[in-house]
Amino acid sequence: MMGAGAVAGAGALAACGGVAGGGASNSALRYAFWGNNVRQTNYQKAFDLMAEQNEELALTVEFAEYSAFQERMTTQMAAGNVADIFWIPSAQVMTYYANGLYRPLDQVESLDLSDYSESDLQDFLLDGGHNTMPFGIFVPVIRYNATFVQEDGVDWPDSWDWDGFAEFAKEYSAEHQDRWAVAYAADADLPFEGWLRQHGEQLWSEDGRIGYTQEGLESWFAWWEDLRGAGATPSIGEQDGVGASWEDVGDRCLAWFSNSNHIVDDATMFPEHEFALSHLPVDPSAPAGHQFLYFPRQAIYSGSSDENAERAGEVFNFTTGDVEMLKIVGLTMGAPVNPRVAQEYAEFASPTETAMLEIVTEDREADRSPRFEAPPGSSTWRTVMTRVLEEITLGSSSIPDAAASMIAEIEQGIDRAASGEESS
Template sequence: MQDVNRRTFLTFTGLGALSIGALALTGCAPGTSGSAGGGGGAAAGTIRFAWWGGVDRQKAYIASLDSFSKSFPEITVEPEFGDYDAYQERMTTQMAARDVPEVFWIPSPQVLTYRDAGIYRPLDDIDALDLSAFTDAEIKLFQLDGELNTLPKSMFSPILRYNKTFLDQDGVTIPEKLTWEGLSELLIDYAKNNSGGHKGTTYGAYHDMPFESYLRQRGEDLWTKDGKLGASTESVAEWINWWETLRKAGATTSISEQDGIQPGWGDTGGKILMSFANSNHIVDEAPVFPDYEFDQRDLPAFADAEAGYHFTYYSRFAMYQGTEDDRVAAAAELMNFNLNSLDLLKLVGLSAGAPPSAKLLDSYESSASADEQKVIASTRDVATREQRARSEAPAGSGTWRDILVRELEGVTLGDRSVKDASKNFVSAVTSEIEKA
């Protein structure tokens, strides 16, 4: 993932900012709102809606807007979308010009960066916004430093995914209580003794959410409440060493075999027993190998793991601060559609994560695919776990994954020690945050 300030030549794909007149269709009467401060008025007007994703997601959301327009014929939606990196590039340009779409998705490294840039409109004064599916405690959880200025569009958590077909073929059993040491031993043993010449896993020290879980289990946080890097050099070194043990034992695909530090699933997914991922990734990745069955479970944990280390990541969206008063109600209805619509969920599925509304997830479950059922199971499992507070990435931290990959490349090439790579990572990320 790239920081939004990094300029690239990536071309923004799709329809861009083009207006789609067909999205102003017919249907039921629009909702209304009577709040002060720009939250009132009939739900009408032209609303720009920005999100990212591949072609399938783009098509699904475009199709879903037909359903939205049937309920709100007075609202015209102009879609703006592109791939993840290009989306951030475009947002940077739009922020500088103060020409941001009324409703937009927020890339994970930019949640606080966008907030500090002042582009979020407060949401707690908008009567048209329907948050009835959430408890007061949940709404408080969605706040950033006590302010409700973003909402979750989806949620997911880190998991350990495994090829059940390989598991059954080779008679491998995963212990119910799996430790990091136990997983390492299992993967090394499997790579030496399996019927298909498979590896235990890919070299995956770049995995961000499992890395964060590893830190939280050690009593640290990736990001502190006061906007600093919470990872110590010692913990970063332990994380890298865990992966180096696997790599040197031949339990992972080699760096050349997986074509770099960040392997492509299509190139490696059929060669390994397990992989770290986010709980929603199975929806798009399992079908790449239709001859295999995949399943997922909770991550390994230290025997003395710190309480509350589990976490749910909320992928957020927001309303632009500069939304005209007479369009606030219309923008709110579009946000309601994203939050509460079963029609939308049936079109887009759980590829981007489970909906934050438990009621909506329950309604969708009967139509969920087999792989989506596994997303639902993981979502519900994590929901039952104790979770201590988690902070978003601070401004200036958007390149932290690139920095980690750079240091991992140095280690795997033999250019630097794990100790030096860990120090370099902590120093570089801290410096970037301080300069922001």
């Protein structure tokens, strides 16, 4: 199988179990997803509510941490024993597609798509088919500490360009010895993708290859190295690695490049601070349509029975179309993909949730050029990127050498998958 990876050990399966909503487990749909214990508890409560409304929709929950979830999926794919409904890790969207895991959703009569426009439905397509269902929306953002902005008398503009933000960051950090302007975040995948699209490139191409040049990658690395070298970011040691630790430096950085949904959980760690969101800086020469939406996706297993597929469609109606579901689980997985539910949720959203909903709505309403998912064999690209960034920040590799190494390793994985070899 293409992109199957190594077989998971028994430890990856230990997080499975439990029937959400009561009912007999032998008739329950299997629902597989990932997260932490809080998410598991909240989703259990939501599924209990769903089962109260329709006892035929009881779910057998298969839950795991993100990496263990993917290992379990590898095992289940090999055995032809995948859950009826499963979440799809971003790097595995096209790998699972290549392995035939998705049931076409136009075959599921119970699935209600009446709240979505034609443009919405076009956004959801993979390879021209509606075979997965998004259940949230992320966009790349700058999260900033509005409390610091007020305390320091900062004039935070409605929009930045990249050079203007860099100049501001250096000046701010020079004037505030106890704070940094921004955490080092060259590993932030959605902001990186935003940078590429603004510079006329893509993260992935339509034909399943790397969509950017070495020069494009180098320019991203160089922008961050300029900030780090000027002391506008914490050192890698101070922020506990290339991927900054929010717990360690979140209350000492004015700004943070991240995904829009991260504000929901992260803001709770420092309740004495108020946080807000703004769009990424925009390059003056950015092409029209550079904005994009990232969808966390779920699918119905192609091997499920027709009866289970129809019940799974009703579960999708609940998880994406019922605001009561989101009142329980919150918006940690992004803004609601259903536009009606997004409007309904806005009536009782918290200030941080409101900030996320507003910025996602703005990008959703913008004209956008197509975006393509990660191809089979590329699932470790973030790990590769982190490693070459460590080499750059340690001084053991130059930016050109690191960029070339990253591209070569990712291309090798894609080539192995395309040839039918096992990929990592």
